[in-house]
Amino acid sequence: xxxxxxxxxxxxxxxxxxxxxxxxxxxxxxxxxxxxxxxxxxxxxxxxxxxxxxxxxxxxxxxxxxxxxxxxxxxxxxxxxxxxxxxxxxxxxxxxxxxxxxxxxxxxxxxxxxxxxxxxxxxxxxxxxxxxxxxxxxxxxxxxxxxxxxxxxxxxxxxxxxxxxxxxxxxxxxxxxxx
Amino acid sequence: xxxxxxxxxxxxxxxxxxxxxxxxxxxxxxxxxxxxxxxxxxxxxxxxxxxxxxxxxxxxxxxxxxxxxxxxxxxxxxxxxxxxxxxxxxxxxxxxxxxxxxxxxxxxxxxxxxxxxxxxxxxxxxxxxxxxxxxxxxxxxxxxxxxxxxxxxxxxxxxxxxxxxxxxxxxxxxxxxxx
DNA sequence: ATCAGCATGTAATTAGTTACATGATTCC
DNA sequence: GGAATCATGTAACTAATTACATGCTGAT
Numbered sequence: 001x002x003x004x005x006x007x008x009x010x011x012x013x014x015x016x017x018x019x020x021x022x023x024x025x026x027x028x029x030x031x032x033x034x035x036x037x038x039x040x041x042x043x044x045x046x047x048x049x050x051x052x053x054x055x056x057x058x059x060x061x062x063x064x065x066x067x068x069x070x071x072x073x074x075x076x077x078x079x080x081x082x083x084x085x086x087x088x089x090x091x092x093x094x095x096x097x098x099x100x101x102x103x104x105x106x107x108x109x110x111x112x113x114x115x116x117x118x119x120x121x122x123x124x125x126x127x128x129x130x131x132x133x134x135x136x137x138x139x140x141x142x143x144x145x146x147x148x149x150x151x152x153x154x155x156x157x158x159x160x161x162x163x164x165x166x167x168x169x170x171x172x173x174x175x176x177x178x179x
Numbered sequence: 180x181x182x183x184x185x186x187x188x189x190x191x192x193x194x195x196x197x198x199x200x201x202x203x204x205x206x207x208x209x210x211x212x213x214x215x216x217x218x219x220x221x222x223x224x225x226x227x228x229x230x231x232x233x234x235x236x237x238x239x240x241x242x243x244x245x246x247x248x249x250x251x252x253x254x255x256x257x258x259x260x261x262x263x264x265x266x267x268x269x270x271x272x273x274x275x276x277x278x279x280x281x282x283x284x285x286x287x288x289x290x291x292x293x294x295x296x297x298x299x300x301x302x303x304x305x306x307x308x309x310x311x312x313x314x315x316x317x318x319x320x321x322x323x324x325x326x327x328x329x330x331x332x333x334x335x336x337x338x339x340x341x342x343x344x345x346x347x348x349x350x351x352x353x354x355x356x357x358x
Numbered sequence: 359a360t361c362a363g364c365a366t367g368t369a370a371t372t373a374g375t376t377a378c379a380t381g382a383t384t385c386c
Numbered sequence: 387g388g389a390a391t392c393a394t395g396t397a398a399c400t401a402a403t404t405a406c407a408t409g410c411t412g413a414t
Contacts, residue, residue: 001274001372001373001403002272002274002277003373003374005277005281006277008281009277009280009281009284012284012285013284017393017394018394018395019393019394022393029277029280030270031271032271032272032273032276032277032280033272033273033274033276033277034270034271034272035374036374036375036376037393037394037395038374038375038376038377038395038396039373039374039375041394041395041396042395042396045395066392066393066394067393067394076285079281079284079285080285080286080288082278082281083278083281083282083285083286083289083290084289084290084293085289085293086292086293086296087274087278087293089275089297089300090272090274091209091213091402092211092213093181093211093212093213093269094211094212094334095180095181095212095266095268095269097211097212097331097334097335098181098184098185098188098208098211098212099261099262099266100327100330100331101188101208101211101327101328101331102184102187102188102258102261103262104323104324104327104328105188105192105258105324106191106255106258106259106262107259107262108323108327109259109263110262110263110264111262111263113265114263114264114265114266117265118268121268144283144287144354145283147352148279148280148282148283148287148352149280149283151279151345151348151349151352152276152279152280154345154348155273155276155345156276158341158345159338159341162337162338162341166330166333166334166337169333170330173326173327173330175323180400180401182401182402196365196366197365197366197367198364198365198366201365214402215402215403215404216365216366216367217367217368217402217403217404217405218401218402218403220366220367220368221367221368245364245365245366246365246366270374
């Protein structure tokens, strides 16, 4: 539902081609709104047809050729409208919590292995966020833009901190398993 | 992707009809795996066709008639397999974080109103979780099942606590708006 | 007898995922 | 000229959402 707005945001930050966008959706933007290259190309086509973005004229539009896009005033207006307007929270779905609830009825056998793996993934993600914070947000940041970006990163850091703590607690509470 | 497993879990906890399931997906189960009645009826049909659940014979199978389901051994085995097996974390998508990032490029005008509304929603949800904790998990719980359920609830409480804190901080950092 | 609410469904649309296809460029 | 990689796309499928349809039950 908000993929077009994620793309508009990314393109306003920096005009890019489809593949460049895909790479950015694997890092920064993708930390809170992931998308595959197939989704991105499809959505770029729609946004262009609607007059929200346009291809930079410099490049040739052939198949294997790079094609960069920039946001038009209509696109910026649409993004501003979306940002300011009311939005209902989307329903959440968390497979890990569901799994624990399932384990309460069918047993916890085999669960610890995969939860341990998840714990490691969250620890790695947390470390990555902390590196970004140390590198990009030294104490004493001031611009509104920097403070907003820092807030978003803090959410990532605190959520990953929560999950690492919680998974460690969950693992500690699981009944020991036979080897 | 895990809707069938959510339904199997719910039915193992207590055999139910479609509408009863729908109600439970509006409360307990739905706190971490939401689903609408349309999804539920469709999935019940599939699970029955696959031999994972069956309709309790007592009730008549007509259209406006209640029809309750119970889990068969095959369904329990499938749920145990899913619970124990490896699962890759799904990509996250958080519209609020995307919105803050968008606001960093198009401006924060109008944003505070809706974030304030979201803050209130998270506060209400947190209060509800805390009531459930006080009611259902008095100090000194012991069974594995109770501890697993409590862990899941704790995740809800701590996540809502995070969001209320974070939204309050975000609102404090937004530039004041002209009335 | 009709209306409100319970209960079960169907249909159409949109969003997201997975698998595959194709051209261009560069390096060997 | 062949392989590897960059870059852009199509097609098919699965999951989720939105809107609508229909029968049953009990109250007035």
